[in-house]
Amino acid sequence: MIRNSLFISATLLCLTVFGLMDRLHFLAPSKKLLFLHCGPSLALFFAILGFNLFSAAIAVNRKLLLKDTGRKLSHLDKQLQAASNEDITRSLGERR
Numbered sequence: 001m002i003r004n005s006l007f008i009s010a011t012l013l014c015l016t017v018f019g020l021m022d023r024l025h026f027l028a029p030s031k032k033l034l035f036l037h038c039g040p041s042l043a044l045f046f047a048i049l050g051f052n053l054f055s056a057a058i059a060v061n062r063k064l065l066l067k068d069t070g071r072k073l074s075h076l077d078k079q080l081q082a083a084s085n086e087d088i089t090r091s092l093g094e095r096r
Contacts, residue, residue, distance in 0.1 A: 001065060005057035012057075013050045 027034060
């Protein structure tokens with residue numbers, strides 16, 4: 001889930017950077033002065049933007065991909081607690 005969210009946020013951040021580069025092409029002649037003067041602020045802005053995109057992707061992934069997890073786990077817990085299902089506990093013990 002973290003890998004997917006990181007991929008999504010990196011992709012969106014790259015799209016944002018490329019979109020800004022396309023719209024701000026008139027600043028290209030003065031990019032050296034711009035980076036010297038505003039470089040740390042730009043780096044902080046893009047770091048915070050990347051973190052926010054990553055957080056949003058994690059939230060969306062948790063909402064969409066972890067549906068009914070509690071119900072599924074409670075069903076497995078009920079099977080494990082039942083005395084007649086020793087096969088399940090034995091097979092889970094073999095997987096470790």
